[in-house]
Amino acid sequence: ETGVTQSPTHLIKTRGQQVTLRCSSQSGHNTVSWYQQALGQGPQFIFQYYREEENGRGNFPPRFSGLQFPNYSSELNVNALELDDSALYLCASSPELWGVDEQFFGPGTRLTVL
Amino acid sequence: DQQVKQNSPSLSVQEGRISILNCDYTNSMFDYFLWYKKYPAEGPTFLISISSIKDKNEDGRFTVFLNKSAKHLSLHIVPSQPGDSAVYFCAASANTGNQFYFGTGTSLTVIP
Numbered sequence: 175e176t177g178v179t180q181s182p183t184h185l186i187k188t189r190g191q192q193v194t195l196r197c198s199s200q201s202g203h204n205t206v207s208w209y210q211q212a213l214g215q216g217p218q219f220i221f222q223y224y225r226e227e228e229n230g231r232g233n234f235p236p237r238f239s240g241l242q243f244p245n246y247s248s249e250l251n252v253n254a255l256e257l258d259d260s261a262l263y264l265c266a267s268s269p270e271l272w273g274v275d276e277q278f279f280g281p282g283t284r285l286t287v288l
Numbered sequence: 289d290q291q292v293k294q295n296s297p298s299l300s301v302q303e304g305r306i307s308i309l310n311c312d313y314t315n316s317m318f319d320y321f322l323w324y325k326k327y328p329a330e331g332p333t334f335l336i337s338i339s340s341i342k343d344k345n346e347d348g349r350f351t352v353f354l355n356k357s358a359k360h361l362s363l364h365i366v367p368s369q370p371g372d373s374a375v376y377f378c379a380a381s382a383n384t385g386n387q388f389y390f391g392t393g394t395s396l397t398v399i400p
């Protein structure tokens with residue numbers, strides 16, 4: 175097992191741009207969730223994918239979208255970046271939908287929007 | 289709306305003593321609760337969980353207590369060790385299981 179990895183580690187964008195963040199889940203993990211953690215806050219659930227289908231979404235606008243691929247990698251795309259999108263973005267993978275105790279987080283991507 | 293609250297941003301405890309971290313929630317539909325520990329530059333790691341059918345769960349030095357009537361849970365660490373110094377998040381989920389609501393975290397410092 176290689177754990178959950180995320181790229182890039184840090185990213186700086188300007189308002190209005192688009193960004194793609196990547197996550198590589200542990201092999202065999204069919205579920206990936208994405209979270210946004212603003213400074214001084216706890217992680218907020220963005221959405222979850224299970225076997226390449228969206229399986230739940232938090233209170234985030236449609237300009238936040240995602241993809242999950244058969245090779246256990248996934249992407250978070252954010253269009254029309256706003257200053258408030260500056261945050262740490264975490265992905266977490268687990269083997270199945272109900273294995274919440276087995277959810278493993280990546281180290282995150284720090285996004286700064288100027 | 290913050291459905292899970294950790295009202296103490298920080299806590300300092302002497303090594304060997306008990307650390308008590310608190311968490312309150314507002315949604316009565318929450319039935320599964322977890323604690324995560326986070327070191328700088330790392331993602332949160334799962335620590336311990338409890339379902340609403342229990343009021344206590346113990347794992348080594350870590351014990352989580354759940355008081356459903358008060359919508360309150362707490363994490364006890366006994367004895368506290370310097371390696372326990374980290375940010376602790378509580379999280380809660382309703383029976384859908386896939387969306388977790390996190391608190392804002394408590395930064396624990398264990399003083400040697």
